[in-house]
Amino acid sequence: MSDIAHNIEFIKTKLPTGVKLIAVSKTKPDDLILEAYRAGHRVFGENKVQELVSKYESLPKDIEWHMIGHLQSNKVKFIAPFISLIHAVDSFKLLQIINDEAQKNNRTINCLLQLKIAREESKFGLSFDEAFKLVAGAGELKHIKIVGLMGMATFTDNELLVREEFKKLSLFFLQLKSEFFRDKPYFSEISMGMSDDYQIAVEEGSTMVRIGSSIFGKRIYN
Ligand SMILES: *Cc1c(COP(=O)(O)O)cnc(C)c1O
Numbered sequence: 001m002s003d004i005a006h007n008i009e010f011i012k013t014k015l016p017t018g019v020k021l022i023a024v025s026k027t028k029p030d031d032l033i034l035e036a037y038r039a040g041h042r043v044f045g046e047n048k049v050q051e052l053v054s055k056y057e058s059l060p061k062d063i064e065w066h067m068i069g070h071l072q073s074n075k076v077k078f079i080a081p082f083i084s085l086i087h088a089v090d091s092f093k094l095l096q097i098i099n100d101e102a103q104k105n106n107r108t109i110n111c112l113l114q115l116k117i118a119r120e121e122s123k124f125g126l127s128f129d130e131a132f133k134l135v136a137g138a139g140e141l142k143h144i145k146i147v148g149l150m151g152m153a154t155f156t157d158n159e160l161l162v163r164e165e166f167k168k169l170s171l172f173f174l175q176l177k178s179e180f181f182r183d184k185p186y187f188s189e190i191s192m193g194m195s196d197d198y199q200i201a202v203e204e205g206s207t208m209v210r211i212g213s214s215i216f217g218k219r220i221y222n
Helices: 003-014 030-038 049-058 073-079 092-104 128-140 159-180 198-203
Strands: 020-024 043-046 064-067 085-089 109-115 144-151 189-191 208-211
Touching: 003 020, 003 030, 003 198, 030 049, 043 049, 049 064, 049 073, 073 092, 085 092, 085 144, 092 109, 092 128, 092 144, 109 128, 128 144, 128 159, 144 159, 159 189, 159 198, 189 208, 198 208
Parallel strands: 020 043, 020 208, 043 064, 064 085, 085 109, 109 144, 144 189
Antiparallel strands: none
16 A cells, blocks of 8 residues: 555544545645545645646546635636635635636535634634625525635644634534524535644544645645
8 A cells, every 4th residue: 555545544544434534735746646546535625726727637537626725716717617615715705706607617616614713813714703794695696605614723732722723613613504504404514624633623523624744745845
């Protein structure tokens, strides 16, 4: 078994049934992604549109691609034909554009709202209030489906803080569900947890973990 296949197997033993593993393949070449593919894995996450599109074009078509990074409005059109899930919707304007591009492609695109849960100043993500307002206004958009929330915890060794932040996201998910999605079972996903904190995330209710370096090894950026 290859290292990558082994890493995926190992992580899966740590995940309760029903928790989905997104293999984050950003910066990694096709041959490493194919190693995971040959081991049976089909769900991959990327954070740059250009890289995502080029991998979509060169790799097998039964891969389920997730856009996990910040998405610029003017790039939505490039991924709208094939994307399975957009994890980081952080404005109503972006959601409207995803809706328009989905319509052009005769599709409904599943989306998660990115919530700002970390203590550190991050550029992206909605406050709880903003997310509440966004959902309240999104009813008329027929070509998107808000299927849940996504968040990233503070980058720290402080496990208590990380746990607290994941807890906040889970609680907010329940609040939104009871307010807006009571009769909509598709609102069911909480995307939280990465290589260093996925076990805490799962304990706090994650349904999707996004794991890169623990599968493919450290990333090298030029
Ligand atoms: C890179 C990335 C990950 C994976 O990070 P690892 O620490 O390598 O597991 C998860 N989520 C997002 C949004 C990322 O950009």
